[in-house]
Amino acid sequence: MVTDATGITRLNTAYAEARILHSAVETGVFELLAEGPLGAAEICARRELHPRLAEDFLNALAALGLLVRAGQRYANSEVAREALVPGGPLFLGGRVKAAAQRHYHTWGRLTEALRDGRPKAAMGLDAMERLYSDPAAARGFFSNMDANNAVVAPQLSARFDWSPYRSFVDVGGARGNVAAELVLSHPHLTGHVMDLAQAEPLFDELMAERGTAGEVTFHPGDFFADEMPSADVVVLGHVLHDWSSEQCQELVDRAFHTLPAGGALVVYDQMLDDDAPDLRSLIGSLNVALLSEGGSEYTAAEFRTWAEKAGFRFDRAERLARGNDTIAVALKD
Numbered sequence: 403m404v405t406d407a408t409g410i411t412r413l414n415t416a417y418a419e420a421r422i423l424h425s426a427v428e429t430g431v432f433e434l435l436a437e438g439p440l441g442a443a444e445i446c447a448r449r450e451l452h453p454r455l456a457e458d459f460l461n462a463l464a465a466l467g468l469l470v471r472a473g474q475r476y477a478n479s480e481v482a483r484e485a486l487v488p489g490g491p492l493f494l495g496g497r498v499k500a501a502a503q504r505h506y507h508t509w510g511r512l513t514e515a516l517r518d519g520r521p522k523a524a525m526g527l528d529a530m531e532r533l534y535s536d537p538a539a540a541r542g543f544f545s546n547m548d549a550n551n552a553v554v555a556p557q558l559s560a561r562f563d564w565s566p567y568r569s570f571v572d573v574g575g576a577r578g579n580v581a582a583e584l585v586l587s588h589p590h591l592t593g594h595v596m597d598l599a600q601a602e603p604l605f606d607e608l609m610a611e612r613g614t615a616g617e618v619t620f621h622p623g624d625f626f627a628d629e630m631p632s633a634d635v636v637v638l639g640h641v642l643h644d645w646s647s648e649q650c651q652e653l654v655d656r657a658f659h660t661l662p663a664g665g666a667l668v669v670y671d672q673m674l675d676d677d678a679p680d681l682r683s684l685i686g687s688l689n690v691a692l693l694s695e696g697g698s699e700y701t702a703a704e705f706r707t708w709a710e711k712a713g714f715r716f717d718r719a720e721r722l723a724r725g726n727d728t729i730a731v732a733l734k735d
């Protein structure tokens with residue numbers, strides 16, 4: 403929250419800090435320094451950087467806490483080792499690249515979007531299929547989703563009672579990162595993922611990596627046109643926020659029809675608090691509005707309305723302790 407003019411000055415150029423992070427990930431600085439500390443000249447040579455800006459850039463990374471400077475050499479800080487070096491336990495490189503390469507540019511058109519109400523980089527079915535047909539872009543996109551749902555998955559696993567259910571389908575489950583966590587934590591569950599056909603090779607790759615091949619089945623399809631695979635629980639995670647209220651109702655209706663009596667719908671998203679929505683969720687909401695035709699974050703009360711209209715009994719909504727998501731549960735009696 404800004405309370406004085408200095409705060410406004412800082413806010414006015416907050417994009418510069420983000421761009422320093424973006425460029426460090428795009429140029430592979432953290433990956434390089436994972437091999438060991440290096441001086442500016444060697445970093446420039448190995449990463450094809452011009453020396454004119456490099457020293458200020460590296461010192462800015464140190465001032466941000468992402469590098470540590472010892473004499474003339476730079477090393478990754480602990481947080482950079484965890485979250486910015488590929489393979490690190492909290493790796494966020496996919497998220498940073500998505501912000502650098504797509505979101506940053508669409509946010510540059512916020513004023514235009516505020517005037518015309520139109521998305522600035524639509525992610526409709528055609529656009530998704532085009533994106534997925536480029537293997538490098540698809541990998542980057544899924545890596546962003548993995549990083550985004552990795553915080554949710556263990557909490558979803560722990561905060562919902564999976565014991566009465568035998569199976570689940572993660573609809574729009576990407577390459578199965580959440581599904582893998584669920585079957586690993588609850589071995590009695592059989593997992594299914596429904597997503598666009600182009601996600602399947604990356605799904606197979608991730609299942610092999612996680613040791614869950616055979617535990618989770620991939621179902622290619624369009625969730626607006628094709629039947630959702632039947633299972634005891636339908637998960638819709640970071641999906642409803644991409645669609646208009648009418649389309650959310652349609653997806654919730656479809657989930658109701660696919661579930662057996664006694665089944666459950668579990669949804670997670672950065673839901674907005676009715677009275678005092680927090681800044682992170684509002685930024686998330688504007689982000690999806692900039693990237694999709696009708697999407698935005700929504701309140702738990704809105705989800706409840708869609709669920710009850712579909713025939714569900716609303717059970718609960720719970721803000722998760724880590725990250726910024728809320729899970730909401732609706733039951734089919």
Ligand SMILES: C[S@@+](CC[C@H](N)C(=O)[O-])C[C@H]1O[C@@H](n2cnc3c(N)ncnc32)[C@H](O)[C@@H]1O
Nearest residue numbers: 547551574575576597598623624625626639640
């Ligand atoms: C924002 S991602 C969410 C992924 C994952 N559930 C998570 O929590 O990170 C939305 C997912 O929906 C998928 N998707 C989008 N439109 C779809 C459609 N019409 N049919 C099936 N899947 C679709 C995308 O491929 C993507 O994997």
